[in-house]
Amino acid sequence: MARAENKExxxxxxRMVATVVKRMRVKEGLTQEQLGSRMGYTGAAISALETLSQPVSDDMMMQLETVLGGGTGIFAEMRPLVRLEKLPEEFRDYAQIEQKALSLCLYASSSIHGLFQTEPYARAQIAGGYPTPTEARVEELVTARMERKAIFDKKPLRLVEVILDEAALLRKFGSEEVMREQYRYLLECAQRKNVTIQILPLDVGLSGENAGDRGMMNLVETDKHNRLIYLEIQDESVLITDPVKVSTYAQRYAKIRAQALDPRASLGLIKRLAGEGT
Structure with missing residues (x-):
């Protein structure tokens, strides 16, 4: 069923990759088994690529460039476009902006932000959604989510700040061990010089204010030094570029930051959840 679905x-x-691979393979006089052997794959894997029975993996794209590209760079150029195409359609425009961003100020209210998820956490969250995705689609989306983490290591370093609602930390996916691993991963991320993690506590509203009650937002400084807002709910997304609206959201984000625990106290809370603190 998954094979038939992927073809559709x-x-x-x-489809372009499948066509180019087949034509270049035939031009080189290689069978599917021979090309697969040179790339470290089976002939069946090459057949699945060419017939669209299985989505082409990022590793396969790299191997294609090395083995079949012939120095043209054709598969290297198609590689980011293939990755982009695997993302949900409503997320693709933002994904391109995110990877070029100079800074990201993020607020996640219902679950750990995608950039800060471990692979097991992401898999459990994606697989548990509705409509239920196929196993192949789950793996595709998990891989795409993990690849977004490349922004952490881009030079010059990008500032990445995330405020997590405490409810997002307490909402569990997968298993207790998956959650412990997720908490430990957050602590690891916080050690990066360009990353700041803060927690908006559950009882923040008792003070009479809770600026984070309207849901997630991503405040982005683009590579052109412009600011925009990305919002997402129920598989629908909105990119806001109007300066007046962006200013309002930026002010709201500043209020959320002010109401959150400071970074040290936030890490203390995460440590306790991970079983590493008192």
């Missing part, structure tokens, strides 16, 4: 849902870039 494969996007234009995946």
């Amino acid at each position: 849902t494969a996007g234009p870039m995946a």
Whole structure:
């Protein structure tokens, strides 16, 4: 079923890769088994690529460039477009902006922000959604989510700040061990010089104010030094570029930050959840 579904849902870039691979392979006089052997794959894997029975993996794209690209760079150029095509359609425009961003100020209210998720956590969250995705689609989305983490290591370093509602920390996915691993991963992320993690406590509203009650937001400084807001709910997304609206959201984000625990206290809370603190 997954094979038939992928043939139906494969996007234009995946179809282009399949066509180019087959034509270049035939031109080189290689069988599917021979090409697969050179790339470290089976002939069946190459067949699945060419017939769109399975989505092409990022590793396969790299191997194609090395083995079949012939120094043209064609597969290297298609690689980010293939990755982009695997993302949900409503997320693709933002994903391109995110990877070029100079800074990200993030607020996540219902679950750990995607950039800060471990692979097991992401898999449990994605697989548990509705409509229920196929196993192949789950793996595709998990891989795409993990690849977004490349922004942490881009030079010059990008500032990445995340405020997590405490409810997002307490909402569990997968298993207790998955959650412990997730908490430990947050602590690791916080050790990066360009990352700040804060927690908006559950009882913040008792003070009479809770600026984070309207849900998630991503405040982005683009590579052109412009600011925009990304919002997402129920598989729908909105990119806001109007300066007046962006200013209002930026002020709201500043209020959320002010109402959150400071970074040291936030890490103390995460340590306790991870079983590493008192």
